[in-house]
Amino acid sequence: MASQARNMRLVGAVNIGSFRISALIAGVDEDGELQVLGSGHRAAKGIKRGYVTDMAAATHAVRDAIERAEKMAGVAINSVWIGCSGAGLASVVTPVEIEIGGRRIEDEDIEQLLVAARGALAADGRTVLHAQPGCYVLDGADGVVNPRGLHAERLGVDVHQVLAEGAPMRNLTETVQNAHCDVDGVVAAPLAAGYACLTPEERELGVALIEMGGAVTNVAVFAGGMLAGLTSIQRGSDDITNAVASSLGIRVLEAERIKCVSGSAMASPANDREMVRIAGASEASDTAVARGADDSGHVARSELVGIIAAELEPLMDEITRALKHMGFAPGKGGRARPVVLTGGGAELPGLADYAQSVLGMPVRIGKAAPLRGLPEAHSVPGFSTLTGLVLYALDDPVDIRAIGSRFTFARRSSGVASLENLWRAMKAYF
Numbered sequence: 001m002a003s004q005a006r007n008m009r010l011v012g013a014v015n016i017g018s019f020r021i022s023a024l025i026a027g028v029d030e031d032g033e034l035q036v037l038g039s040g041h042r043a044a045k046g047i048k049r050g051y052v053t054d055m056a057a058a059t060h061a062v063r064d065a066i067e068r069a070e071k072m073a074g075v076a077i078n079s080v081w082i083g084c085s086g087a088g089l090a091s092v093v094t095p096v097e098i099e100i101g102g103r104r105i106e107d108e109d110i111e112q113l114l115v116a117a118r119g120a121l122a123a124d125g126r127t128v129l130h131a132q133p134g135c136y137v138l139d140g141a142d143g144v145v146n147p148r149g150l151h152a153e154r155l156g157v158d159v160h161q162v163l164a165e166g167a168p169m170r171n172l173t174e175t176v177q178n179a180h181c182d183v184d185g186v187v188a189a190p191l192a193a194g195y196a197c198l199t200p201e202e203r204e205l206g207v208a209l210i211e212m213g214g215a216v217t218n219v220a221v222f223a224g225g226m227l228a229g230l231t232s233i234q235r236g237s238d239d240i241t242n243a244v245a246s247s248l249g250i251r252v253l254e255a256e257r258i259k260c261v262s263g264s265a266m267a268s269p270a271n272d273r274e275m276v277r278i279a280g281a282s283e284a285s286d287t288a289v290a291r292g293a294d295d296s297g298h299v300a301r302s303e304l305v306g307i308i309a310a311e312l313e314p315l316m317d318e319i320t321r322a323l324k325h326m327g328f329a330p331g332k333g334g335r336a337r338p339v340v341l342t343g344g345g346a347e348l349p350g351l352a353d354y355a356q357s358v359l360g361m362p363v364r365i366g367k368a369a370p371l372r373g374l375p376e377a378h379s380v381p382g383f384s385t386l387t388g389l390v391l392y393a394l395d396d397p398v399d400i401r402a403i404g405s406r407f408t409f410a411r412r413s414s415g416v417a418s419l420e421n422l423w424r425a426m427k428a429y430f
Contacts, residue, residue, distance in 0.1 A: 008035075012069075012080035013389035014062060014176060015189070018047050019214025019238060019344055021061045022383060023069040025077055026371075026390045034394065036373035037075065039386075040068025049215040049234055050086010052171040055178070063179035079182035081389045084129070085189035085216050087168035091230035096120045097137065097156030105147045105155060110136075111403065117159045118400045127169045129188050130162040131400050134226040143224065159400060160227055162188045184393065189213070190220035191227055192388030195395065197342045197366030197381075198222060207338045208328050209366070210319060210355075211385065212345030214238040217315065219322040229326035235315045237345030243311040244304065249291035254279050259348070264305050265312055266350035271302035308348070316358045323359070340366040344382035 008027030015022050022041035028034055042064050046057030070076050096117040100109060114133060121131055136144040137156035147155060164186075173183045193211050194203065203222040211218045215236040221229040244263075245255035262276045275298040278290040293299045323329060328337060339361050341352060346365050356363040367380055368387035378386070 008037075010037075010075065010077055011390050011393050012066075012077035012181070012184075013083070013386055013393070014066065014080045014181075015083035015085075015192075015383075015386040015389060016044070016047060016050075016058070016062065016172060016175070017083075017085060017213050017344075017385075018044055018049055018216065018236070020044050020382075021047070021058075021065045022378075022386045023062075023065040023080070024378075024386050024390060025069045025073040025075065026373075028394065034371060034390070036371050036375075038069040038071070038073025039375060039378050039383075040065050040070075040072060041378075041383075042068065044214075046175075049236075050084070050213075051168050052175055055171065055175060058175045059178040062175055062181075066179060066181060077181065079184045080176060081184045081393050082172060082176055082186045083189045083192050083385045083389050084164060084169070084172060084186050085211070085213050085218060085385070086232070087164040087172065088126075089129075089188055089190070089218060089230060089232045090126075090163045091227065092122075092161045092163060093134075093228065094120055094122070094159045094161060095137070095156055096159060097154050100152045100155050102151060102153050105150050105152060107148065109155060110147065113155055113157055114400045114403045117157060118403060121159070121161060121401070124163075125166070126163040127166045128161055128401065129164050129169075129186055130160070130191065130227075132160055132226060132397055133400055134158045134160060134228070135224045162191065162227070162230060164188070187389055187392050188218075188230070189385045190218040190230055192392050193342050193366070193385045194220065194222055194227065194388065195391040196368035196384040196388035197340055200225070202338065202340070206328075207340060208323055208361075209340050209342065210346075212237060212341060212343040214344060217319065217343075217345070219319055219326075221323070221326045221328045229328075231322040231326065233315070233318045233322065235318065237343075237348065239315075240308055240311045240345075240348075244307050247291070247307045248278060248293075248299065248304075250278055258304060259308065262301055262304060263308050263348060264301075264350040265308060265348055265354035267302065267305050267309065271305050272300055274301040275299065276301050276304055309354075312351075312354065316355065319355075320359060336362050339363045342366040342381045342384045346381040 008029050011026045013024045020041050021044050024039045025037045027037050045061040046054030052058050098113050136147045138144050138152040176183055190211050194209055204225045206223045209220045213236045215238050217233040217236050219231045241256045245252045277298050352363045352365050368384045
């Protein structure tokens with residue numbers, strides 16, 4: 001593997017979650033073929049709801065995950081792309097336009113527009129993770145992919161910004177730097193997961209991506225080929241695990257085990273007859289009986305499912321509100337709008353059916369498309385963001401902050417026009 005990597009362009013990725021920290025090393029050969037060379041993961045330490053709470057512990061966990069990937073790959077990496085799921089992720093759509101005067105649009109006009117958009121970025125004290133242009137608008141007509149050669153009085157573009165809190169972002173990057181790696185870039189986890197789980201057609205026509213992590217659930221809406229909206233919810237699958245541990249009086253590790261092995265989001269008549277063996281809360285004795293268990297340490301599976309469902313209900317309520325706020329709801333005549341669930345929490349059995357019944361929209365579980373060399377254990381929804389980081393790095397999407405020009409003239413769209421353009425775009429795709 002090491003000799004093979006010498007002739008490849010290496011790409012490193014680290015996804016820093018609240019439940020686990022994972023790393024991946026991939027290589028691109030001379031023909032542009034991508035191959036996973038090594039991957040590794042370990043339990044997260046020093047991270048809570050996407051924020052670094054213990055720099056030393058988090059640094060050690062990141063270094064450990066990277067070293068596991070390097071050992072499998074047989075090669076060391078000097079820099080990585082980081083996935084960020086916390087740090088107060090939020091999104092803003094900023095419409096910008098310039099005057100054309102009815103003439104033909106040239107390359108210089110598009111460059112001038114993007115420079116104007118760069119000057120119109122407003123982060124309100126937060127860090128801009130991404131600032132990517134969407135479809136162009138010609139005299140109020142949106143959805144234009146390539147305006148070159150067309151005539152127009154005004155040329156506009158909607159720029160989507162992903163924002164994060166500055167101090168937590170610096171903590172995240174310093175954690176990786178302290179683990180002896182440079183940072184190539186920080187990518188919002190929902191954007192990376194979208195690269196891994198969504199097809200180009202889904203991103204174009206409109207889809208909601210729900211990334212359910214250990215402590216944070218990110219709800220993203222894609223339309224027109226771009227990320228159009230993002231909301232972060234401070235709930236995740238760890239809250240379900242903690243509810244099981246608290247209700248049954250057992251250790252968190254045991255609660256996680258029975259949630260994964262015997263848990264479900266959907267109730268079944270057979271659950272009353274099925275019994276689940278549970279170890280008690282005492283670490284000194286495996287014979288301690290869990291709360292509500294019989295003398296042999298068993299509880300009805302229906303009780304476990306009931307605890308899980310009770311914790312899922314408020315989370316799904318928040319997801320529903322987030323989708324409605326971003327304009328993603330069933331269309332007129334009940335037109336289906338797809339929802340994709342990913343992240344470690346999406347591995348809970350029955351979750352897709354449960355979400356579909358609550359949201360009233362078709363739901364599927366999303367995971368990364370198979371990559372050459374990717375271990376089967378990492379080809380699950382819990383590692384979709386990690387895989388997406390590599391795909392994002394290879395795609396290298398346009399970011400208007402990297403665009404330079406001699407042009408400085410800019411004119412922001414009026415508030416009313418901005419809202420009208422955004423509303424037309426959302427209606428077109430939703």
